[in-house]
Amino acid sequence: MAKKLFIDPGEMRKSGQIDFSSIPVNQYNKTVQDELENLSKEDLVRIYRDMAIIREFEEMLYAIKTTGEYRHTPYDYPGPAHLSVGQEASVVGQAFLLDKDDLIFGSHRSHGEILAKGLSAIEKMTAQELTQIMEDYLDGTILAAVRRIKDGTTAVKDLAITFLLYGTLAEIFGRQTGFQMGLGGSMHAFFTPFGVYPNNAIVGGSAAIALGSALFKKINQKKGIVISNVGDGSLGCGVVWEALNMASMGQFRELWDGEYQGGLPIIFNFFNNQYGMGGQTAGETMGFDFLARIGAGINPEQMHAERIDGYNPLAVIDAMRNKRQLLEEKRGPVLLDTVTYRFAGHSPSDSSSYRTKEEIEAWQQHDSLVTYGLELVRFGLATEEDLQGIREAIVELVQSVVKLAVDEDISPRMDLPGDPDLIERFMFSEQRVEKMDDRPCEVLISREENPRVQQIQRKLRTKVEAGQSGLRTFQLRDAIFEAILDKFYVDPTLVAYGEDVRDWGGAFAVYRGLTEALPYHRFFNAPISEAAIVSSGVGYVLSGGRAIIELMYCDFLGRAGDEVFNQMAKWQAMSAGELQMPLVLRVSVGSKYGAQHSQDWTALPAHIPGLKVVFPATPYDAKGLMNSALMGTDPVIFFESQRIYDVGEMFRPEVPEGYYEVPIGEPDVKREGTDLTILSIGATLYRALKAADILEERYGVSAEVIDARSLVPFNYEPVLESVAKTGRILLTSDACERASYLKEMAQTVSELAFDDLDAPPVVVGARNWITPAHELEEFFFPQPEWMIDAVDAKIMPLEGHSPKRRVSRNTQIIRKKSGL
Amino acid sequence: MATPIIMPKQGQTVESCILTVWHKQVGEQVFEGDLLFSYETDKAVFDEESTAEGVLLEILFEEGDEVPVLTTIGLIGEEGEQPPEADAQAFHEADQAEDTHPSEKDAVPKPIADPVEPVLRDGDRVKASPRARRLAAEIGVDYRQASPSGAEGRVVSQDVLALKPQVAPEIVEEQDELHYEEMELSRARKLIGDRMRASFSEVPRVTLNTSFDASELLDLRKKLKADRSEQGLSGVTLNDMVIYAVSRTILNHPELNAHLLGEKTRLFRDVHLGIAVDTERGLMVPTFFDANRKSLRDTSVEIKSMIQQCHDGNINPDYLQGATFTVTNLGPLGIESFSPIINLPQTGILGVNSIAWKLKEQDGEYIPYPAMGLSLTFDHRAVDGAQGARFLKELTGRLETFSLLLCV
Structure with a gap:
């Protein structure tokens, strides 16, 4: 819906064909020697080191899961371990050029991504920055534990590497000294100061969250790019397709103005390890053959899709360099099909019954750690002894980190025996934050110039008698509009989007008047992608913004089930309070339209811990509750009813024009x-x-x-x-x-x-x-x-x-x- | 398809009727015009004839039930036809009504009968709301005595409040010097007080006094007292004999062996007599259960034991409830007549008085005889005066020929 875009029947009916361009497949063909143009010798050796760290870390977990010990340190770990042994080159290559402002969102198999991205960020940060981060994070709790094995003489970077490994492992082991205080665990560990954003145990869950984060970067003109790291198996998930499509919306180029015009800074990277659990994607469960092919179906740029060799770290670095360039030129989004292979099963409980021993052994012949090491030696960048020394130092480091992480005194669990209600305090953040940033708010006209505001001024705001509602009365829809409009003039990060919101003003005319007031990048139409709408909202706000998203009918909530129940609801607590979720989801309960358009589903979100749920029935309450929702930092499901959008206020003397709040949680x-x-x-x-x-x-x-x-x-x-x-x-x-x-x-x-x-x-x-x-x-x-x-x-x-x-x-x- | 039997609507204002009599049994053949059932409104009694022919398959309401008008109360169908499942019944019924009377569609919607619910029977526990129970404990009344007015026959708080005596405003007196001693009322005393007040203030009660020739009782008492066998007969008192006689008589007067509960009277099949006992803790009324099934000797032994337990204060509280009628004896204290107070929701209480010598005329001579007095107080809401008198007459007759009663 955009009057600017004329749909010409002549064009639409014209005969012709669609031409696709070729999609590159593993075209990188440089050697380590060639890369010396771009990378130093130290960089090239560090690539080996980072891969070796990840290999040892994952092997360590494999040993603990399967033998109950790692190099004589016994430990029983009952939790999940989706290991990435074999995939090291792809993650190290991806992270190598990224810094802390580049954000990655991963999957259940992301230990390697955390370490690779962390190691890369540590390399690029100053000692002072690192010290600050370690001292501040969880009030220095993790650093204090690490100090047990690294005294004051340790170089800050080494200390930070130990910190990274320990914080990750303690999190996997559910310790209070983990990055999320043990509330995340293996599949949800992350560390935002290094640009590692939530990893997600729901397959494909990160795709649309990363999209939201990219929207945040674009709309708020923040530095850096965003990467969605999901697997090839996630292409069976609707939300991933929704995210690919929504990230490629034509409006970014056609309708967004000025510096906001252009593509999103996002890479949808698929670590294509050939299996979605046991299902073989190419040939069995998918039809794409080459994963990169799907880029061609999404937009005319074919998402700049490319298959790259994830078993060669240099190929991945090269691709990242090129793609990053594209994103900086606002030509995103990008799709990468990063070929890789895991030697271990989906998890240690997996006997690999779905693949042959020969296949695993064939890939082990290509083991990137071995082949890359040989390359370094071949071109004289390191000796075999150097590499051995690196590996031995890593074993020693991992060993000391394991001992630390299993020590009940140094790495205790959250004290639930002492305070059984401890987790309560992480369920909601309960902050009052008027605006998420201090810069001026971008609007097109002043509040007073707004035609809807002028119309409302002619309405009666005072109490009406039952049945007296009408066009002259200040209605419930006006109340919601007023609260939201006002907030757009206060919080510069606030965005609102959903289905048919711009121009139309929303199916129920709540948003009429916003189109005139707001530029596209603050108020836009989303595709009919409920899952991506909600998940991108989640990504937008956990990156630092505030958003109101809208699903039109309550009945469409089912389309966004995972996104509301697992993403919107959980991240505050799973991050032990580090992330905040100032996201308001408007859903409207219908009537008149039958079985799939008339349901009150308040019970569904109300059942899920971590969500606030409101359902005002009067103009006064609607405005007051919306103001509260937009002042808070918690996710709010804001129910409305189409039966009563036109009711006037029958209980209060009047609906104040100024700001007031109705506290969430108070009946009346x-x-x-x-x-x-x-x-x-x-x-x-x-x-x-x-x-x-x-x-x-x-x-x-x-x-x-x-x-x-x-x-x-x-x-x-x-x-x-x-x-x-x-x-x-x-x-x-x-x-x-x-x-x-x-x-x-x-x-x-x-x-x-x-x-x-x-x-x-x-x-x-x-x-x-x-x-x-x-x-x-x-x-x-x-x-x-x-x-x-x-x-x-x-x-x-x-x-x-x-x-x-x-x-x-x-x-x-x-x-x-x-x-x- | 079975034909429903409908409770007719008698006049615009009538919303329900009492089903009084079923003239046919389930399984019985019914012809058109047969008298099928009788019912009453608060104004009149009506007979209803059958408009269908067949077998009475099922009755959905019992005699005594209050039934909303136009409700299906039974079914007539063909011999051997299975009545529809009770639960499905009402639903089918609605369908059928629409099928056969399409013109009624626009009429006022009919009240719909819910599936029949079991009625409260003897021995069912008293249903009381949590609020009613709490309130009863707070103000010290027994919620079981309340007349239920809540949904589903539940005693609710207002019913408990109805048991509570109105408290007079507290008068604050200036006290210079204590010319008296104040004692806090015991819990038992308060409870007795509340019950008595409630009974006294609420119940339209009538007392009938009479006396009878106690010669035979006294003779028997003398013989029993002299008994040295181990049968425990020597302890039988005059009061035991009166209780024995009451237990054998009162079932002929069921309205006195009953509880009055709001809109219904619960008539008991057995006789559970409350026996008023004067103790240091105040009046206690233990229940002598199944009195009508006990011999005179057992009556005496059991009552003696209960009285002792009351004095000792170790009586099982289960024995302080459940009575269907009460006997109280002030005879040993020389009282000649009194007006005892009814233990609600019982409908009557018998006071036993002292023996006084009276004269009776026999063959022109005045002969002195020992006359024992009885005072019957009853709730006139449940029992009429003549009914009470008939009970007393039968009772005194039996007491005067007590030895015959023992032979029954």
Whole structure:
């Protein structure tokens, strides 16, 4: 959607053909001698050293996993070890030219990437920088442990190398002195000061996160490039394709302005070790034959795709030099098919039943560590004795690091025995950060010039009576818009994107007015790629920005399942608080559009630890909660309902024009009463109020109506206080009743208010069906009469009431028995 | 396909009726026009004839149930036809109604019958909400005595509050000098007080006094006292004999061997007599369970043992509940008549008084005889005056011919 781009039917219907250009395959053919033009002798020997360090580190883990010891140090390590023995040349080659501002995101098999990138960064940093990093990181905890084996006479670079190996190994072993305090482990270890960003245990998980990080670099004009390191097996994953496509969006070149115009600084590197676990990608589980081929399908530049020889570190360095040049010229993204092979199995438990011994032995004949060493010797850059000396020193280093990392005193585990609740403090960062950067905010017009703002000024912001909403009233959609617009003038890093947000203004007109206010790079349309939208948001904010992303319908949340549940939710805690996640995900609960467009799925994110979940139902609350979400540093799933975008404020005297916050987690009493508490979530509030009216008028029952407003966190105190008064509680929302969040709330109230209850807490949700057509929705979504029936049957008999629905125990048992 | 039997709607305002009698049994042949069932509203009683022919396959409500109007209460079908599963029933029913009466679609939606729920039976535990239990403990009343008004027959807090006496505002007196001693009421005392107050203030009660010729009782008592066998007969008291007679009589007057629970009366099949015992801790009323099944000797031995346990304070609390009727004896203290207070939700209590000599006329002569007084107090909501009197008449008759009663 961009009026600037004219779609010419003549062009569209014209006959012709698409031409592809050749995709280079392993075309590097220089020797070590040739590379002396680009690299020093020391560099070339250091390549060997780095590869040898990684080899020994991984061999050490293999020994511990399979024999329970490494060179006489016994240790039982039950956790994962996806080793990269055999792949050293590819990671060392990739990292060799990169520095700390170049960010890599990896996979479950990334120990080698951490070490290679770390070693490269250490080489390029000053002693002072390194000392600073080691002293600051986790308040010097890791450094203190390393100091046990490296005294003050050790050179800072050597100290830093020991620090790198120890921090990684302690993390793998789940020690508090690991890089993530043991909360990440083998598959999630990383170290951002060296540009090593989260490695991901979900196959392909890093692709779109890296994309988000590249967006951050581009939009905020930060130095460096971003690399997504995933395996060939990840090309079976939708999110990887989404990421390739979204990173190649035409708008970067066609619609983004000025310095923002041009391609993303990202390399999608596939460490192509030929297997996705046991599935052979070329020939068995994929059709690409050559992985690099897929670049040709993504954009006219064919993603500058190339197959490179990952068994020759120099070939990889060469490719990285060229590709980096492309990225700096804003010609990204780039796709690399880095051929490699692992000698060990997918993990030590793998007997390699899916490949032959001959095949493994054939690759061992090509072992890059051996062949590269021979090259160095052949061209007189090192002697065999030199190399032996390097290897022996490494064995000694790894040995000392292992002893340190298994020492229970020096490398203790997180003290959960002493403080069983310790991990609680890592689940949310709970910071208040007004803006993530201090530079001026880029906008196109002033707030006052904004046509939507001018329109809103003509609206009534004061309290309206029920049913009085209309075009002259300040609506819920205006409230969300206002909070977001204001933030765009405060936080320069803030971006908003999603499906049909620009020009259209969002499917529900919340964003109308943002297009006029914001340049493309702060507000843009994403492809219909829910997974990549969410994951790129994750990458954007954990790189240092703030973002609001949007999925249009709640029902599309399933498309972004892993991204919401495993990425958005987990990284704050898995990084032991190092990363923050100021990401707001807007999802809109529909109605009228049937079974796949009308679902309230609040229970899904609310179930996942690490997410905050809110669902405002009034303009005042919507603006206040959005302000809170945009002030915080935690991931917030911001539920909205299409039923109520046009409601006016019926509870507060007015919706303030200025800034105010509604704290996340605080329910709000919308109507006071004495006989019955009704707790509602979301748009159901208005039907709950109707039920309260009927109870009052027809049965003389005074109901207190509480609007939950938030689901996670949630302060139960006002609800318990209300129940202490009324002794009765009914809970209602538009979510299907079974396993809805109301059930969690009802159980909690039962537990905490047991002695106050005169009846069990009763849940009135939607039926456990598909949503029927709009004309029949009243038989699916909770209605005031349903609430009355439930009150009468289960809470307090209402004199003269005869239920219109089946509500008895037996009905309930029968329905449950039938799965209904 | 079976034909549903519908509870008719009698007038616009009637929402439910009491099903009083089923005139047909399940399995019985029914012809069109046969009297099928009777029901009542708060205004009148109605008989309903069958409009279908076949066999009464199933009844969904029992006699005494309150049934929403237009609800299916039973099914008539062909011999051998299986009634639909009870649970599926209501659903099928709804379908069928739509099929056969499409014109009713636009009418006011019919109340829908839920699958039948089991009714509260004797021995079912009393359902009370957590709040009601907590409140009862706080104010020192027994929630089991409350009339349930909550959903699903649950005793809720307001029912417990109804048991609680209204507390008079506290009067603060200035105290210069203590001319009296104050003692905190014991828990038992408070409990007794609350129950008595509740009973006294809530129950429209009536007391009937009578007396009977206790000659035969006294004769028997004399003989038993002299018994030196090891059968334990020497300890049988006059009170034991009265209790024995009550246990053999009261089942003929079921409304007195009963609990009044809100909208229903629970009539017991056995007689569990509360025996009022005066102890240092105050009044205690242990229950003599299944009194109607015990011999006179066992009655005497068991009651003696319970009284002792009350004095010793080690009576099992299970024995302090569950009574269906109470006997209290102030005779040894010389009381000639009194008006005992009913232990709710029981419907009556019998006071046993002292023996006084009275004269009776026989063949023109006045003959003195030992007259033992009885005072029956009952809850007029559950028992009418004549019913109470008939009980007393049968009881005194049996006491005067006690030896015959022992032969039964």
